[in-house]
Amino acid sequence: MCGIVGYVGPRPSQEILIAGLARLEYRGYDSAGIAVIDADGGLNMRKKAGKLSVLRDSLTEHELAEGTTGIGHTRWATHGGPTDVNAHPHLADDDRLAVIHNGIIENFSALRAELEAEGVTFRSETDTEVAAALLGREYRKTGDLQSAFLAVVNRLEGAFTLLAMHQDQPGLVVGARRNSPLVIGLGEGENFLGSDVAAFVEHTRHALAIGQDQIVSITPDAVTVTDFDGNPVEPEPFEVSWDAAAAEKGGWPSFMAKEVAEEPEAVANTIRGRVRDGAVVIPELDGLDDLFTGINRIIITACGTASYAGLVGKYALEHWARIPVDVELAHEFRYRDPVIGADTLVVSISQSGETMDTLMAVKYARERGARTLSICNTQGATIPRESDAVVYTHAGPEVAVASTKAFVAQITALLLLGLHVGRVRGSLEDGAASVAELEALPAKLAHVLESEQGHVAQLAGWMADTRSVLFLGRHVGYPIALEGALKLKE
Template identity: 45%
Template sequence: MCGIIGYSGHREACGILLDGLERLEYRGYDSAGILVSDNGTFHTVKRSGRLSNLRAAVERHPLKGCCGMGHTRWATHGGPTDENAHPHGTERVMLVHNGIIENYLELRGLLTEQGYSFLSQTDTEVAACYLDYCYHGDPIDAIREALNKIEGAYAFVIMFSDHPDTIYAIRKDGPLLAALGDGENFVASDITAVISYTNRYFVLDEGEIAVVTPRRIRILGMDGKPREKAVQTVTWDIEQAQKDGYEHFMLKEIHEQPDALRHTISPRVKNGLPDWSGDGLPKDFFSRFERIQIVACGTAMHAGMIGKTIIEKLARIPVEVDIASEFRYRDPILTGNTLVIIVSQSGETADSLAALRLAKQMELSTLAIVNVAGSSIAREAEHVLYTFAGPEISVASTKAYSVQISLLYLIAFTLGQEKGLLSEEQVRVLTRQLFASAEAVRGALRLQERIEMSAKSLAGAEHLFFLGRGLDYALACEGSLKLKEVSYVHCEAYAAGELKHGTISLITEGVPVIALCTQTALLPKMLSNIKETTARGAKVFVIAKQGETISQDVADTVLLLDDFDDLFMPFPAVTVLQLIAYFTARQRGCDIDKPRNLAKSVTVE
């Protein structure tokens, strides 16, 4: 989820681009770059690290010109280095990009045969060079030809040296808008970047090409024909613009989960089957392992619990999940055919990094699942899988959890097939269902209004319990953590069958109980456990699937999710739990995006 800005006008572009990038830095902050065209000569400055590094470099060497583009990066392909920072391209064609080019390896091979060489590790440079390859004097024809071959998600802003005051922009999946000024015009990832200059804009639809000059903005379809767009007017302030109109980043990031899932899953599926070639994993990488050890902290550890259940069910390989802060100190017994998977959103979690280093000392194979390219864990692991969720601004992790478990599902499918337990057709069916999980999450988001109403009765609670069995127990652990993180309500998660072994003594009149009932085979057992709590006066909230019968004597409130395969219910169900946590905290007036005593990345033990 990188940030993009483009400018064509009557003023010096450099300062406008830097100011815009500063407002977009929340979208990516590991490197940044700008390009300014001086009568067709491209001048580029790029720096890794925070935007302040770029600003300092530009102050030393100012760029002159009234047309240009800028980019602040959330690294995916290639670490956060000067070379990997955008813009990328050739003497004729330069571009900035937000998204993922899925077939970049294929295009890179084709271009290498044609004599192109590459300075970076990025998929973006491949896209820029392919545009150059397609360019024969008409920018629109080149864009159309290139995008017939380029696969993936993208928002491109492109400049051609022989069209020195013109910016071209096009999107597929990635956000992009064009904004109208007075003798100057803009393109940007969102209105935040240009709100100081104009509040008039229109959003590009997929496949529309914006042609931006100081005098006007033309919108063309992929057929080259002009299109009319209705101009919108923004009334948000800058902070609201960064949040796309959501009150908090946490709510925005909950709603970003369907796109994050699609961006994470799509590059790893080819011809309907899991494909890890884009991640650099050797062929049949997973087949040699007889045991898996997952190590993580907090929300990532709860993702590991889901992964354990799915991998053991589909591949029949024993999986252990350890809290990273305990892993080193229990002198773990690990054998040479064990794969150690380290899961971390930031890639900088100190305990997880220490666990990774221990595994390497023991000469074990290590695989990192992280969201931040170039992070310590990503650099030090033998192999790394990136979760393309984009930045999480809110301290409480939401979309990172969903994309982490999506990769663990794909690993389970791969293992199941390589171990001969799943046929190719069974894996295709499972993979289609995993893709469908994004739509299941959208269905859960449609319950937001009901969840908001239900949260009103939770806001006054001093104590609260989450119950579940199987996958639902792992979800209960994450639901409990999310609620206590942001609302400060004391809550605990229990395997429902354990209630009678002591915990039920804490259930008294009016105590809220959130019961997860998404696993059809376990529903009768869950209903029995729930009745044990209602008999003691608990106020019960049930989360179940459409078609399940939950009588009034069992629950005070029932939230019904769209019917979906039990195996994939964690995706929509966790969305409901995240919304419960968010709206409970909102009712209590908490600082939702920055909960007390917590940090986004825990870099000390």
Template identity: 45%
Template sequence: MCGIVGYIGHQPAAPILVEGLTRLEYRGYDSAGLAVLGSRGTTAVRRVGRVRELQAALPSRLTGKVGIGHTRWATHGPAVEQNAHPHRSGDGRISVVHNGIIDNAATLRTQLAQDGVTLLSDTDTEVIAHLIARSEAETLEEAVLDALSRITGTYALAVLDERHPDRIVLARSGSPLIIGIGDKEMLVASDVAALVRHTNQVVHLDDGELATVTPAGYRTFDRGNSPTTREPVEISVAAEDLELSGYPHYMLKEIHEQPEAAAMVLRGRLDERFATARLDGLGLEPRELRGFRRVKILGCGSAYYVGQLGAQLIEDLARIPADAEAASEFRYRKPIIEPDTLYVAVSQSGETADTAFAVEEIKRKGGRVIGLVNVVGSTIARTVDGGVYLHAGPEISVASTKALTNMSLAFALLALHLGRLHDLSHADGDRILRGLQRIPEQLEEMLSRAAEIEPLAREIAKARSAFYIGRVHGYPVAREGAQKLKEISYIHAEAYPTSELKHGPLALIDEEMPTIAIIPDDELAERNLAAAEQVLARRGPLVAITHASVGLGHLDARTILVPKNEPELDPILLTIPTQLLAYQVAVLLGHDVDKPRNLAKSVTVE
């Protein structure tokens, strides 16, 4: 969500901060600001709107070589300038940028006001700046520790102090924070995307850890002010990976990157000799995997819907009970953590706060949890017991596409691996393996026919609401399709199991309510066609995402044909047209496809 950048070194800080904030725009924000510390003190500039508006407002001569910047997504208080970051102490000495939420901010605000402090914003962050400034500690590090001792909640903090212009102090608890190592310069960011032009060596702070960065290096320590050891790691993301490369939107670029991304997640993981998947990163021996009697999948948003698809794959291939649950609800219902359950956390960014907290709850109670994560070195990737990296490459658009497809493929690999450890025959294992090998080529085929969807998109763009329906394997596809349409086109969309249509939703079907039906060629095709008949009988426009082998007969439906694969793998391919449809509808309606309103790429607060 919110983005943090920081710089200290031998170059003017402002241009580097602006560039870093621009790199973080995809995370979602409504205001931006920076503070640069120079020989005459701190210059702070904040603006509501885009980073380009902040850049236009900067003084022409802003030469300080240490600074912090922020893009804010409103939580406490509306998107107005006084609520934008950085926030400063009353005397202007302390400047703070913060991601996360301070739970006891209201109490602290009351206490500060009673002590005569004037609060200028509605935010929780401002209290941190005042607490640090009011500390009697001799060092900035000790002052930050004093402030942290009084707050509860989640935070990633970067702090400047005019009395200590040679350093930035950082703190992390529940929200990501990364140090970038340069040549006589150091950088700070909440996301590696802000660092890739300047370094490929980074340090990930752990929860409860703090750091001091100076031009010469960094020092990490814990809440007790005792040193910690944190070694740099190399990142593989290149700056060109974050460019549009001639596409009008990142979402379209990432849709078209799916064949290559799919090949990457499968590469080296298909064992033809034993007709299984090779998943060394799980860190689990066959005997341990056979000991699990249930699989519980946890994710949020699209990752949750892919988790439902994954649960079906595991039940189909491994014959182990499996289900998916919204990670955002999991820890609040006092879950029973069973020793014979394998927990799977799914997150593109690896920083999704609700999912990370669910992982912590499982581990605290002794459960075994693995991750399906795209970002190496992310919080969830470092917390879980093992896992499968998605290898989708950087994903910038808020609406996930290629990472989503790679999640599905990773679940197929996990299901195949578990299946072959149980009762899945060599012949069926080989059948699934061959199906997986066909998927990159089939993705390429579908994307080559993307223009065929545009006439359907023009019809859907006229609607105010839409239904997505699917049965069993098609239902997670329907849920994800509805999610995509609503989040980037702002058209209200609902997903229902096809069998539930007659139990209430059918009342809403009329000439202005289109239905997108997921109709694979499987044992339920006839029942799905019968439901389509019910929609058409009520004059509802119908779009069928289906296989050529499904005979629609006399049905007056617009069709989107998908290549046929194995029945268990068909949902992966059936999802692709829902991405293209949502994208084209959003473009036709003139929306900002990559930055849908009110949403963020990486949801790092509850």
């Protein structure tokens, strides 16, 4: 869950990089670093194990030469421990090239052995430095970062987002993605890259989605995207629907407390625009009536909290749409050879839209002819783009690791889906009353949050030293009990 930021433009890049990494801290990390190309064309780098504050203090004590091209990274250790040396960026080509990386390069051992046989000496234990050394070798052949990138990414196996810059080409940052998120932020005379829109939302809400196996090059005035074969690609534009303030605590003691308080708004935003004349009509699903009348089975696939939302959705879809629904954990779905085909709808649920097991389940379903629909909170994410249709939850950014408002928004989206499919299939008997109850949910949630705080605090104090807790529930209370138990463990 590392964080990535890239910037090219007229402004000093260090603070942009540090601020972007700060907004990505929720992703979890154990080291941080930045690299910039200074005004004299030199590449300067600083990286530190520990929290971002350690890096920030180091930059305050010993200033790094400022520049307007830069990349930044927060790392969660995989290959090699959380040390200064293993932190990103990694350098190559006589320290003129800097590379940062999310994900895991699965064939790094063979590539490292190949490079060591050529006399390359490695300073770290990471798979990332292998990619940097490969890129440096290709750059020396071509003298062009984009061409070198194209040659290198086709040799890498696994999941990765890579960003690189070279001091010989200031004003250029090149990135690539495979099975790991990367988005483009479009500014005026400046452009951004990030593993999440939170990295640049303070500066722009205009964004482009980068697809699977694609390479992006940004300069202050241009963005170019190609596939891994070098063919031009037209990226999909989208607007970020929230601002930087939405990703700040805003006086709350924690992001989790803030996001619990935002649940009524998240539910209201998910419902908004999807109720027409007392019936649920989801605009994103226009033209798909034949799909919903032609299927005879639905499989909901997700991980963790999202799978518990899916269990609630199972009750709603079976009750209103009168169609059998199974809920399966995404990390097991493709390993058991499930019986699926054109008459099966696979519904995936993911807050980020990048959950790897869920993405692989969606791809598996499509390969076997099933139709796919995603429920997601993040525009421009991979899972919606891999699916035949998507229902966005509009919950806004969720920073806390323990999901709260995204969970209730996912349940809301599934209730909407059940009412929509039930209407299309003609099986909905209590539609108007159910829609009215759905529209009343935000106000009821707000009432509970306002009126029950004292009781909840009292109960929490009473339970603080409890050694074990048993959650019980029946019908929709069963998946809620599962989610409640998970939250207490978290």
